[in-house]
Amino acid sequence: MIAQLKAELLKVRSTRTTIGLFAGMIGLTLLFVLLTGLLTHPGNLTSKQDQRGLFAPGAVALIFAGLAGVLLVTSEYRYGTIRPTFLFTPRRGKVLSAKLTAGLLTGFVFGAVSLAIAIGVGSLILSARGIPSALSGSDFRVLVFGGLAGTALCGAFGVGLGAIIRNQVGAVIGLLAWDFVVNTLLFGLAPSIGRFMPTPAADALMGIRTAHLLPPAAGGAVLLAWTAALALTGLALALHRDVV
Amino acid sequence: MTAVVAESLTKRFGSVLAVDHLSFTLEAGTITGFLGPNGAGKTTTLRMLLGLSEPTSGSALVLGKPYAKLNRPALSVGAVLEATDFHPGRSGRDHLRMLCRAVDLPDSRADEVLQTVELQTAGRRRVKGYSLGMRQRLGLAGALLGDPELLILDEPANGLDPEGVRWLRDFLRAFASTGRTVLVSSHALAEVAQTVDQVLIITHGSLVVESSLQQLTSRVGATVRIRTSKPDELEQALSRAQLHATRDEQTLLVRGADTDRVGEIAFAAGVPVHELGTEGSSLEEIFLELTSEPGS
Numbered sequence: 001m002i003a004q005l006k007a008e009l010l011k012v013r014s015t016r017t018t019i020g021l022f023a024g025m026i027g028l029t030l031l032f033v034l035l036t037g038l039l040t041h042p043g044n045l046t047s048k049q050d051q052r053g054l055f056a057p058g059a060v061a062l063i064f065a066g067l068a069g070v071l072l073v074t075s076e077y078r079y080g081t082i083r084p085t086f087l088f089t090p091r092r093g094k095v096l097s098a099k100l101t102a103g104l105l106t107g108f109v110f111g112a113v114s115l116a117i118a119i120g121v122g123s124l125i126l127s128a129r130g131i132p133s134a135l136s137g138s139d140f141r142v143l144v145f146g147g148l149a150g151t152a153l154c155g156a157f158g159v160g161l162g163a164i165i166r167n168q169v170g171a172v173i174g175l176l177a178w179d180f181v182v183n184t185l186l187f188g189l190a191p192s193i194g195r196f197m198p199t200p201a202a203d204a205l206m207g208i209r210t211a212h213l214l215p216p217a218a219g220g221a222v223l224l225a226w227t228a229a230l231a232l233t234g235l236a237l238a239l240h241r242d243v244v
Numbered sequence: 245m246t247a248v249v250a251e252s253l254t255k256r257f258g259s260v261l262a263v264d265h266l267s268f269t270l271e272a273g274t275i276t277g278f279l280g281p282n283g284a285g286k287t288t289t290l291r292m293l294l295g296l297s298e299p300t301s302g303s304a305l306v307l308g309k310p311y312a313k314l315n316r317p318a319l320s321v322g323a324v325l326e327a328t329d330f331h332p333g334r335s336g337r338d339h340l341r342m343l344c345r346a347v348d349l350p351d352s353r354a355d356e357v358l359q360t361v362e363l364q365t366a367g368r369r370r371v372k373g374y375s376l377g378m379r380q381r382l383g384l385a386g387a388l389l390g391d392p393e394l395l396i397l398d399e400p401a402n403g404l405d406p407e408g409v410r411w412l413r414d415f416l417r418a419f420a421s422t423g424r425t426v427l428v429s430s431h432a433l434a435e436v437a438q439t440v441d442q443v444l445i446i447t448h449g450s451l452v453v454e455s456s457l458q459q460l461t462s463r464v465g466a467t468v469r470i471r472t473s474k475p476d477e478l479e480q481a482l483s484r485a486q487l488h489a490t491r492d493e494q495t496l497l498v499r500g501a502d503t504d505r506v507g508e509i510a511f512a513a514g515v516p517v518h519e520l521g522t523e524g525s526s527l528e529e530i531f532l533e534l535t536s537e538p539g540s
Contacts (some may be wrong), residue, residue, distance in 0.1 A: 003348050004345075006345040007342045007345035014335070015333040017333065075331060079328075079329065079330060079331045080326050080328060080330075081339075083296065083325050086295070087294060087296070087323050088346040090314075090317060242298060243291070244296075244297070
């Protein structure tokens with residue numbers, strides 16, 4: 001398992017795909033913080049809720065971590081490297097567990113960098129505009145730990161989804177459609193059900209408290225349940241599906 | 245010692261029977277050509293041998309166990325199923341290093357096999373820029389990482405230029421000369437005829453021939469064609485040697501002897517020879533005959 005994890009982490013580092021996603025995430029996080037921080041009326045940046053919204057890596061890091069996770073699996077099927085991978089490690093459960101761990105770690109790194117940029121640049125903007133910080137130490141702790149746990153889980157979530165939908169285009173479209181369409185629509189139309197979807201659960205985990213969201217711990221539990229469900233389904237399928 | 249045993253191996257895809265109760269045994273230390281036209285079920289069979297695909301029924305043992313039950317199989321079996329199984333954006337060396345990690349081999353092993361397949365300079369470039377021949381060799385390098393005793397290669401000569409084919413042939417011979425086993429598939433018998441000791445020929449998922457190459461080639465060149473300015477004298481000389489010839493003006497077609505024998509008879513009879521050669525089935529024709537549809 002350790003050997004396989006080392007192999008998976010080298011796979012992540014040895015192509016430009018993940019690095020490209022990482023750069024894209026940094027760019028979008030910066031853009032989001034700068035636009036929100038500089039263009040929002042100061043009156044709308046004073047409450048805890050406003051500032052959490054500014055600092056949270058939110059949709060950007062979560063979706064990029066999810067995409068990185070999806071590509072960890074689907075790029076192997078797309079380019080056929082799954083064949084040598086399974087020939088070298090025929091115990092497929094081991095391969096998938098290593099990929100889930102690599103997804104968690106990749107998501108964690110994505111979350112850490114995104115949070116550092118959002119909190120660092122966001123705080124600079126607030127102090128430059130003379131807006132006092134509204135968040136307490138414990139608010140920051142929930143934001144940071146919840147954000148890290150959320151992006152890490154999203155990385156593993158992507159791995160699980162990729163193991164189910166092995167076609168790369170299909171899996172990427174599936175992830176984006178689920179996030180932007182299903183989650184958003186369901187949360188907008190029927191929030192009492194929509195809040196149990198992965199993205200609102202991840203928002204809740206970071207302490208964001210807009211109406212209808214679950215408390216942070218419950219949000220974390222829901223996201224964990226989703227990730228586990230996808231991972232176990234992907235695992236069960238990987239064990240028996242032929243590799244052609 | 246047997247290297248591979250397939251027992252009544254069967255694979256069905258919906259209504260298509262891709263592999264139909266295929267049984268064969270490979271002895272250690274042999275080079276076997278696994279032959280058949282495209283779509284005969286060769287790759288499906290190899291996938292089942294290597295645990296990538298589950299047989300509908302039957303079983304396959306590699307070095308005495310199902311492939312997936314081998315402990316770190318890459319250290320005893322090297323296999324290449326597709327020449328193109330690389331991420332185009334990853335360097336050849338990184339591809340090999342990632343495989344090394346999975347079985348706890350040092351990175352230095354990646355450099356060693358790159359040297360074996362003569363890719364040491366290209367190894368640090370991304371695979372995107374490799375020719376098909378280079379990709380074939382990189383795939384082979386991956387199979388060699390664990391210093392295996394059994395090598396299974398699917399169509400390794402595809403896309404190789406004549407020089408590459410010769411390189412592969414020399415390599416496989418050198419590999420087998422150390423007592424190791426090779427199973428190499430091909431859709432063209434001529435491609436592997438100079439490499440293999442024995443052949444398995446399949447069509448429509450069933451075995452049609454399992455024989456040594458020698459037995460197969462003994463069918464080649466069954467008729468000798470000889471042209472001479474003194475056909476009458478040659479015909480008499482041949483009949484004295486108990487050989488029957490059919491004659492068409494100055495050309496005689498002789499069955500039951502090879503060109504050496506017919507040439508020597510002509511020489512002994514003092515008959516000038518203008519042309520001497522074999523006629524009839526080549527190895528490729530025999531292969532086509534064996535693998536074509538019955539009655540077509």
